[in-house]
Amino acid sequence: MEHDRQRIDRWIWHARVVKTREFAKALVEGGHVRVDRARETKAGAVVKAGQVLTVTLPGRVRVLKILGFVDHRGSAEVASRLYEDLSPPPPPREPRAEDVALATREAGAGRPTKRERRAIDRLTDGDEG
Numbered sequence: 001m002e003h004d005r006q007r008i009d010r011w012i013w014h015a016r017v018v019k020t021r022e023f024a025k026a027l028v029e030g031g032h033v034r035v036d037r038a039r040e041t042k043a044g045a046v047v048k049a050g051q052v053l054t055v056t057l058p059g060r061v062r063v064l065k066i067l068g069f070v071d072h073r074g075s076a077e078v079a080s081r082l083y084e085d086l087s088p089p090p091p092p093r094e095p096r097a098e099d100v101a102l103a104t105r106e107a108g109a110g111r112p113t114k115r116e117r118r119a120i121d122r123l124t125d126g127d128e129g
Contacts, residue, residue, distance in 0.1 A: 003069040008033065008053075009043040014070055016079040017055055017062060032056040052086065063087045095123050 006014075012024040012033070025043040027033055033040050034054040035047060047053070047066055055062045064083040073079075099119040105112065112120065 003071075005046045005048045006069045007043065008035070008040060008045045008047050011047055011066065011069065011082070012053070012055065014073050014079065015064065015082045016073070016076055017064070018057075027055065027057075053083075060090070061087065099123050 009021060009024040009028055012018060013021040018024050018027065028043045029041055031039055031041055032055065036051055049066050049068060051066050053064045053066065055064065063086040065086055066083055068082050070078060070082065099122050
């Protein structure tokens with residue numbers, strides 16, 4: 001069943017911007033969500049298709065244009081159809097001096113330690129650590 005509007009906390013959760021509805025509610029009530037540039041602090045506020053949400057997450061800002069709604073939280077593929085991502089690309093990341101020092105290894109130095117492997121991963125764009 002398609003809707004023309006939905007609670008803001010439910011939409012943020014259904015669109016998989018955050019993992020839990022409780023976190024979505026906390027974001028809205030904490031003043032970290034803007035609807036068409038106006039700060040929203042009520043989790044029960046209604047959003048409609050065409051509105052633009054600016055969500056401030058830890059370490060990232062997402063700008064999302066609402067395209068649709070769903071009844072239940074679905075897969076990531078379904079969630080990606082609910083919005084158009086207008087977020088600016090993240091700034092390039094400078095490598096930490098510690099990572100460069102750990103990742104620079106001499107030939108024949110043996111197997112890297114876990115700490116060195118993570119530093120190498122961070123430098124080679126594999127932020128798994």
